[in-house]
Amino acid sequence: MSVVASAPAEVVSDSPPPVRAPDRRRAFLGIGAFGGIAALAFVMAIAIGSVWIPPGDVLSILFGGSSDQTGWEAIVRDIRLPRSITAALCGAGLAISGVQMQTLFRNPLAGPFVLGISSGASLGVALVVLTAGASGATGFLAGLGGFGDLGVAVAAAAGSTVILTLVLAVSRRVESIATVLIVGLMFGQVVLAITTVLIAGAEPERIQAYLAWSFGSFRGVSWDELAILAPVVLGAGAGVWLTAKHLNAMLLGERYAASLGVDVRRIRRVTVVLASLLAGVVTAFAGPIAFIGVAVPHLARAVLGTVDHRYLLPAAVLGGAAVALVAEIGAQLPGRAGVLPLNAVTALIGAPVVIWVVVRNTRSTAGF
């Protein structure tokens, strides 16, 4: 306390402190960091494999140059580039879908698959793989070697569409979004039960083929299939971007969102459709990839320090791509000995991330 308080000083102290908008630098830096990691992982995912291709050569091949080693160009063009693009698209799609579901249900454990998308896809695949043509299935099973097999993708897409349609039909009739969540979970349980019954009565080779699908994989997606996957993920992602403003309002709860002029039923419907489309198309081509959709949104919020979807969505796209690519690199680690199941790697990366984020931010994420 100063004894000599001059009059002007008092006038200054009387005026209210200036109200400042929060600093956005951290958010932009975070998005930049995710982008940098994603770019690095993209190159490394192409470099690593049964044959090591130095990153310098990878870059020169990617940018249209040629490389000293014959065969590298073909490996990059036909196998590793589509694989890395698939990983990036799937990671981005799942992360966007996860952000949407966590906001819609205001639940930190929500993810792309809460509405039964993955169980629906699993049922579709199980029906095709486990029961198709009881005899003479060997040819079909042989064709299943690559997961990009379009028949499996169609079966997965059909299964998830059926479940989604059922969930949407129910959600039109009920007022509470929590009810929709429970209905989705229960559909998932029913579908899982049917799948289990199918597995119990199936031949061992078929079960193995089904299990291999359920491990998840970014491999074997051809350029032709990317021509389906990429437009769907990019289109749905762009659609989600258009809803960012209203998703921000939904953070306060549906009633507050309505009081701010948001058409809650519409945003709910649009969000469920787009999130399911993203999760469904990813599952169709890459199988039920666990953890990326739940963990990446948390990672993005923790790094950015904001839940504003206008920053969170770009961060989720880049972070999702980065995590998926890192997981794909991790799956390659055994080298010539083979590859690890992708879902094992995503869980090994994802679970610690969720634990770290939740423990570190107990207070700020508690309510989310």
Place this chain on the structure above:
Amino acid sequence: MDTSTVATRTVLSTSQLASGYRARRRVERVVVPPVDLTVASGELVTLLGPNGAGKSTLLRTISGVQPAMSGGVTLLGDPLDGLGRAERARRLASVLTERVSVGQLAGYDLVALGRQPHTGWNGVLDERDHRVVADAIVAVGGAHLAERDIGELSDGERQRLMIARALAQEPAVLILDEPTAFLDVTSRIELGALLQRLAHERGLGVVCSTHDLDLALATADTVWLLDVDAHLSIGAPEDLALTGAIGTVFGTADLEFDAERGTFSRRPEIAGFAAVTGDGLPTRLCVRALTRIGYHTDELPDGVAPDVTVDVRETGRGAAEFVVATNGSDVVACPDLRTLCEQLRSRPTLDRLAGPG
């Protein structure tokens, strides 16, 4: 919309508005029967009533969240039903009962959400939007909260920002449903003062439901009083005190409404009659202590001798001695009121008078 205009005008009115809900298809349950209400700019209306009287239902119907059973609401001259969602949000803002529990959102960003009805598809704020947000934050005295994470704020601080968010909508009408529900005493009083200021200085029509009677009576310009049967009485707090409406709605066997002070007190079970002599604050506080433990201290009815007499002697600043005499027994000097009360509670006279037998 210029909300700073001082001239009073009706900003919201209802005509024969009945609120309730459809329990099942074609089964309507009217909670509050048809009412005609008006809210003027600069008026702080408090909707008062016991729990379950239908306060929230009425407010939700007025703000258009819930369809009316019959009748309608007029907002700034237009029927509420005919307004688009965004236009409605530009005229009327709500602060709801539910607790917002989102983390990692700066106070400023929370308030900025209030600009949504005014911004484009991606919610980008222009210069004016930023000015309105800053002004709303200052208006609720929340400048120091702008950069804080709302997950780390106290309930009172968060409630302030929720009101700032409503102000950022630049509405003509502000509706608050039980805004004091989670607040401690200090925050409740501050909130009352804030609402009064928003109505009187900014010309907002404010409707605030509460079952916090003290706050309502101390700040409201108009009280809408709902009783358990959903009957509505309207008037200044003092009008309703005079007609006895408040006493009827809130009074119970144990509670008595003091119309003059506008407070409720426990209807005392008379433990005895006391006469207090002395003056100054110690004497007044002694009377209060005796009242609290059930003694009647006003003028004695004719022919009744006091059961207890207390002589208060001020012994210094903030210190006094209380000399107690009960009829027919010894005289005790108590150094403080706690001792005095203990003395009286242990008196056999108390037993004689307390019970009906």
